[in-house]
Amino acid sequence: MSESLITKKAIAEALKETCKIKNIEKISISDITKSCGLNRQTFYYHFQDKYELLNWIYYNELFIKVIEDISFDNWSDRIYELLEIMKENKSFYINTIKNSDEYFKDYLFNITSVIFKDAIEKLDEKSKLSEEAKGFISEFYSFGICGVVLSWVKSGMNESTKSVSSHLKQLALNTEKLGYERYLLL
Structure with a gap:
């Protein structure tokens, strides 16, 4: 090192x-x-300042571990890992996110929007969706995941990490089975 x-x-x-x-x-x-x-x-x-240090911590101690080999098939496992790492350093993440959540939110949003955009590309085999629609759907889910994770942190991380990641996975699975086909028919 x-x-x-x-x-x-x-x-x-x-x-x-x-x-x-x-x-x-x-x-x-x-x-x-x-x-x-x-x-x-x-x-x-x-x-440069404490916020650059904060970004460095988020990236090196949290996101780099989670984004390696991430895919639509394993993203919920990676979210679980992310939540576990955060819970291990609970006071740090609660303190920094409650008081200045934009750094964390930007990282998480960028990662999840890429994952969902890739998943939508794979699900849209017949290319029925426009690029604009694919972007909208991926942003929708990314904002949802960011909101749930931020809410979990700001409420004190009381719900179990397994429960939060399981709820997110179930939502995505239900939407994949039901909502995606309905969206294509609209």
């Missing part, structure tokens, strides 16, 4: 630890560097 990656991970851990006791909006660079024993110059060498 490179020295730069080790430093980034140390800074990330410092932010996660600080989030346990302080709201993300009130955390300063000084708080982060004090927690990990580094100086401000080192922080700024690796990250």
Whole structure:
């Protein structure tokens, strides 16, 4: 592991630890560097601000693990994995998402919209849907998944990860069986 990656991970851990006791909006660079024993110059060498660090954590500790080899067939398993990782770091994700959810929401939306667009392409074998309709359907499901996950976080992650991922999977399966054909007939 490179020295730069080790430093980034140390800074990330410092932010996660600080989030346990302080709201993300009130955390300063000084708080982060004090927690990990580094100086401000080192922080700024690796990250522009705490939001770039937050994006780095979301991507490297959450999304990169989930998006590898993701497909329409396994997306619900990956959502389950995503929820499990989040629950392991519950205070960090609740703190950062409750106070600044746009970073997380953007990542999740982009990933899910690509997955659903790909699934719609596969289901629309006869090319009955326009590109606009495919985009609309994939965005609809992506917003739905984002909304459910964000709501789960903001309500304290009380519902089990298995239950949330199972509900999302069942919704997609029911829509695939019933709704998709109806949409094509309209």
